[in-house]
Structures are given as C-alpha cells and as structure tokens.
Amino acid sequence: MEAIALFSSREPQRGSAELLVLALLQDRPMYGYEIIRELQARSEGYFQLEEGLLYPTLHRLERERLARGEWRTVGGRRRRYYALTETGLATLTSAASEWQTFTEQFLRLIVPRRGGSHVVGE
Amino acid sequence: MSWASERARQEFLNCVDRQLGGLDYLERREIIDELAIHLLDIEERLAATGSEGTDAAARAIATMGDPVRIGAKLRDEHLASRLMLRDAFLTGLPLLILGAITAFVPVLDELRRLWGANSDPFQPLLVLGAMLIGSVWLLRRVDHSVFAVLTGILAVFTLVPVTRIVQVTSQWPVSALWLGLFFLIAVPGLLAFVVRFGAFRTSLALLGGVGGYGVYAWGGPGGHVVYPSAEDTFFLLGLPLIVVPFLGTVALSIAPRRWLQATGYGALLASWCVILLFHMIQFDARFGPLPSPKLVSSQSPPLQVSEMISVPVLIASVVALLGIHLLIRLQDRAAIRSFIDRLPVR
Numbered sequence: 306m307e308a309i310a311l312f313s314s315r316e317p318q319r320g321s322a323e324l325l326v327l328a329l330l331q332d333r334p335m336y337g338y339e340i341i342r343e344l345q346a347r348s349e350g351y352f353q354l355e356e357g358l359l360y361p362t363l364h365r366l367e368r369e370r371l372a373r374g375e376w377r378t379v380g381g382r383r384r385r386y387y388a389l390t391e392t393g394l395a396t397l398t399s400a401a402s403e404w405q406t407f408t409e410q411f412l413r414l415i416v417p418r419r420g421g422s423h424v425v426g427e
Numbered sequence: 428m429s430w431a432s433e434r435a436r437q438e439f440l441n442c443v444d445r446q447l448g449g450l451d452y453l454e455r456r457e458i459i460d461e462l463a464i465h466l467l468d469i470e471e472r473l474a475a476t477g478s479e480g481t482d483a484a485a486r487a488i489a490t491m492g493d494p495v496r497i498g499a500k501l502r503d504e505h506l507a508s509r510l511m512l513r514d515a516f517l518t519g520l521p522l523l524i525l526g527a528i529t530a531f532v533p534v535l536d537e538l539r540r541l542w543g544a545n546s547d548p549f550q551p552l553l554v555l556g557a558m559l560i561g562s563v564w565l566l567r568r569v570d571h572s573v574f575a576v577l578t579g580i581l582a583v584f585t586l587v588p589v590t591r592i593v594q595v596t597s598q599w600p601v602s603a604l605w606l607g608l609f610f611l612i613a614v615p616g617l618l619a620f621v622v623r624f625g626a627f628r629t630s631l632a633l634l635g636g637v638g639g640y641g642v643y644a645w646g647g648p649g650g651h652v653v654y655p656s657a658e659d660t661f662f663l664l665g666l667p668l669i670v671v672p673f674l675g676t677v678a679l680s681i682a683p684r685r686w687l688q689a690t691g692y693g694a695l696l697a698s699w700c701v702i703l704l705f706h707m708i709q710f711d712a713r714f715g716p717l718p719s720p721k722l723v724s725s726q727s728p729p730l731q732v733s734e735m736i737s738v739p740v741l742i743a744s745v746v747a748l749l750g751i752h753l754l755i756r757l758q759d760r761a762a763i764r765s766f767i768d769r770l771p772v773r
Contacts, residue, residue, distance in 0.1 A: 337461065337469040356469070357443075360461060361500035368504060375459075385461050398631025 322362055324404075325352070327389060327397045328371060332344075336389035337363060363387055371396055432484030436466050439488045446498025450505050458501055466491060 329335060329343050340363075341356050366372040371393035374385050389397075445544050447455045469487035478486060491497070 336464075338465050347469075355490075356465065357462065357491035357494070358500065359496035359499065360458070360465075361504050364501060364504040365507075369742070370440065382464065382467075383460070384464055 322354075324397060324400050325360075326362060326387075327371060327393050328401075330387060330389040330393070331397070334375075334386040336384040336386050337419060340387070361368065366393065431481040432470065435481060435484040435488060436463065436470075439466070439491065439494050443501070446495060447502050447505075449502060454505055458505075462491070462497075566599035592647040 326340060327405050329340055329347075333408065335343065338356075339357060341354070344352055344354075362399060363374070367374050367387070369392075370388045370390055373390050374387050376383055376385075377386050443462060444455060444459055447458065449460075466484075466487050469490050470483045473483040475488055488494075519614055
C-alpha cells in the first residue's frame, strides 16, 4: 500500500489533513511532535509528512478557531499544546458525516460487479 | 548536543525566520521556539535509536522538510489573519465612519467644553489621538476576549449613565476619567469585537453604543432641549438603542445554526430600522410644536454640530445597514464556496 503524503500538494483531498489533526485532538490536547507520532502510529505509517508543514496547518486551525494553542511547561520543556474547540468539534462532526456519505455513495458506484460487468474486447 | 548539531539546527531555524517578514518579533519568536522544540524532540528520538551528533541533526532537519516552504506557509497563515482583520474593517467601515460622526463629534464638543470654549480645537484631537495609540498598544498585549468583555460592560453600564453624569455635573476630573476610559478600553474592545464576532455584529453593537451616546449628547450638554427626564430618555431611547443590539449581537454570535443567525440578522436589521425611525420622529418632534421636549433655559442656544448633521446621519445609517447586510450576504456566498471546496468532491 503506497503511503499518502499529507500537508503537501500531493495530498489527495484538500482539507483532509486538517480533519485528521482535529480528530486526534478529540482525545486530549497535544503538541506538534506528539500529533505527528500519534498520526503515524494510528495510521500504521500510511500517512507520511514533512513534519515542519504541520505547523502552518495548526496555525490555520487556530486562526479559524477550530483549535486553541496554549504554551505549557511539562517536564521542564515549554511546548505549545493544541486543544479542540467547540467549533472544531462541530466542524469535525459535520465533515465526518459528509465524508461518510460521500465514501458510501462513491464505493457503491465504483466497486466492479462480478459477472455483471459489460465489457468489450480491445 | 554537539556544537555542529546545534549549528545545523540554528541554520534551519534562521532560514525559517528569514521567511517570516511582516510578522512582529513576538510572533516570530513563538514560531521559532515551537519548531526548535520539535527538532529537539526528533533528535532525542533518533538518539534513543543510536543516531547521534551531526547525523541526528541532519536527519531531524530532513524530517522537518524544506525550511523556506515551511516559513513561507507560516507567514501566509499569520498574515492571512491580518488580511481578514483588514477585510473586516473595510466591511464595517461605513458604520465606523458613522460612529465617528455620531459619537466622536459629541465627545469632541464635550472635551472642548471641558477645556473651555476658546481652547485650541486641535487639543482634544491630540488627546483622542494619544488615547487611540494607547488603545492599540494595549490591544497588542492583552487577550482579545478581555477587551470584548470590557466593551460590553462599558457599553451597557458606563457609556449612557456616565455620559449623562458628565453632561449634568460638568465635573471635569470625572468627565476626563470616563472619557479616557471610554477611548482607552472601548476602542480596542471594538477592535477585539471585530476579530471575535465579525464586522457586522460589531457594527451593530457599535451603532447601538454610539446611537445611545448620540441621544444623550443631544439631550443634555449646555442646557439644550431635554426629554422629560433622564429616566424617560434612558428607558425610551437609550435602553433599546444599546441593550437590544448589544445583547442581540452577542446572542446571535452563539446561535448554533447559520439559518438561525441569518433570521436573527434580518430581525435585528428590521428592529434597527424601526428604532431609527422612532429616533427620527423624536428628532422632528424636538423642533416642532409637540409637547414632550422642553427647554431647560429660556435662552435658545445655537445648535451643536452633532445636532445639525443628525438627519443625514440617520438616513445614512439605514443605507449603510442595508449595504452591510448586502456585504454579509456576499461574504456568506464566499463562505459557501469555501465549504464546497473543502468537500471531497472535486
């Protein structure tokens, strides 16, 4: 299975990286590096990314009030933690529903039908 | 960490920093700090797996990606919020101008009265300018929501009654203090409101505040025409002009559905037109034979600047409100397009 590059022009669906980040932040506030590790672990390496490009995404989510950033010192290291906002959760819920409908309809149409396909010779 | 790895990391961060032109020092420092910590995290993970020194630093930097691209994207994100703020101001500009006319002229009259009628007319302007600069300075250092709350408190509890006190008592230290507070807190508060709630809702709140101020300014200073009593004025005009739009805008800002917000905006707009119409009738009544207004003194003082421009201002208010409404509709269309772009369908 070929890995998918997030946060880049090769990202297959625009906006999907933002939704993945929002989905991760549902569990707890996280800092950038933690988000990357969590994303890779949960996707079993399917999603690959230039880690630095996570930050423009995080700052955009913050600007759009979908996430809120806050500096905290944990274990002697000062990090910026991002938490999901109410607006972020509403956006995520709405987008998840849209994606589900789209995927169901899309797969229903594109899955090849065994035995029933009408094909002609080349 | 070795000197070489430290240097490599610093070069990467400097390269990002060079792309952050246009951002202020604090913003840049926070961005660089965040990236530096991320680099350290990667290096520590690599060190744990046996990779050390310059090798770990080089691999960490490679993992981060192109610093020029990262810096450019971060700059775009941060400047985008300023562009949004600029757009918000442009959208609300007609009403901000109206606010300047309806509120600042009475305030200038008031300041001139405090300094004496023969004082330099530019003196109050200099004071207002200094207060405005102070407001912007404060805004950059305190959380926006603090100012939004302060604006609400000022708009409802301070502006109207204190204006009345200022006009009635003419005690200049009290007047100067409250006028100073108004500009020092309310102006950045309104800016914060624009950021938090958008230009339209801010404009309505602003118009509510300055409209109420205008009513009281017309009613009082220098012993001009007044309404039957301060209480009547407050409950008949001040209260609906300030409380209705202010609470309405706050309530609408938290409305969960777009259609509810749109309906609410329409209702608010309609109620505003009614209030303004009522206001215009009151204005006409003041100069006609109707009994409710009365003169405080037997002398007929000359009209103030704020009184002479009031009718065109009120007409312009309605036109501006309709213009703002139209702009919001256009913005909504853009928002709908943006939403469609985000859908997985191309």
